[in-house]
Amino acid sequence: QVQLQESGPGLVKPSQTLSLTCAVSGYSIRNGDYYWSWIRQPPGRGLEWIGYIYYSGSAYYNPSLKSRLSISVDTSKNQFSLEMTSVTAADTAVYFCARSSTDYGSDSWGQGTGVTVSS
Amino acid sequence: DIVMTQSPDSLAVSLGERATINCKSSQSVLYNNKNYLAWYQKKPGQPPKQLIYWASTRESGVPDRFSGSVSGTDFTLTISSLQAEDVAVYYCQQYYATPLTFGGGTRVEIK
Numbered sequence: 001q002v003q004l005q006e007s008g009p010g011l012v013k014p015s016q017t018l019s020l021t022c023a024v025s026g027y028s029i030r031n032g033d034y035y036w037s038w039i040r041q042p043p044g045r046g047l048e049w050i051g052y053i054y055y056s057g058s059a060y061y062n063p064s065l066k067s068r069l070s071i072s073v074d075t076s077k078n079q080f081s082l083e084m085t086s087v088t089a090a091d092t093a094v095y096f097c098a099r100s101s102t103d104y105g106s107d108s109w110g111q112g113t114g115v116t117v118s119s
Numbered sequence: 120d121i122v123m124t125q126s127p128d129s130l131a132v133s134l135g136e137r138a139t140i141n142c143k144s145s146q147s148v149l150y151n152n153k154n155y156l157a158w159y160q161k162k163p164g165q166p167p168k169q170l171i172y173w174a175s176t177r178e179s180g181v182p183d184r185f186s187g188s189v190s191g192t193d194f195t196l197t198i199s200s201l202q203a204e205d206v207a208v209y210y211c212q213q214y215y216a217t218p219l220t221f222g223g224g225t226r227v228e229i230k
Contacts (some may be wrong), residue, residue, distance in 0.1 A: 061218075
């Protein structure tokens with residue numbers, strides 16, 4: 001049974017970099033059957049896909065965020081990470097990591113971690 | 120980007136009655152005779168739970184009162200007999216092309 005767990009600071013100052021990690025257990029990222037996604041939900045709003053990465057390191061980003069994003073993968077630790085630069089209050093959200101298939105959608109999700117951007 | 124438009128924004132349904140949620144994609148998400156469209160259930164404080172993929176295939180363990188259908192670029196999620204535990208926000212998502220995009224969500228409540 002795959003499990004995903006997000007970790008990272010809950011508070012980030014404006015203009016700084018948001019860094020989150022998603023630890024995966026019960027499934028090896030190296031298997032190559034899935035992409036590994038980041039999705040967020042701002043307070044009171046809907047879901048927004050941020051991007052995803054394949055075990056090889058190939059990453060796909062939401063164009064609306066691409067200039068500020070970097071998603072990386074560490075197969076030795078079975079985890080993947082998100083970095084978002086120059087954050088503003090608009091980046092305040094619950095951030096989810098998920099296992100995603102190009103055939104089946106996103107079938108497994110982390111519990112989510114809340115990030116507030118505030119000075 | 121493929122725009123996903125959900126309707127209604129919210130609906131209130133009596134227990135045991137049918138709930139119908141609509142989602143329209145701005146372009147086809149059909150490939151190899153499959154629509155790359157998923158439905159998720161989102162409850163407060165919980166992650167989204169995938170209910171359906173390929174527009175109409177239920178995820179393992181999802182009750183059969185949940186069903187999905189498609190007509191062209193119009194998709195429907197139906198809850199045939201609403202239960203109290205179905206109170207949630209429901210989202211459609213296309214995963215045909217990046218950026219993956221979600222509909223705005225439909226809140227389902229008990230009348």
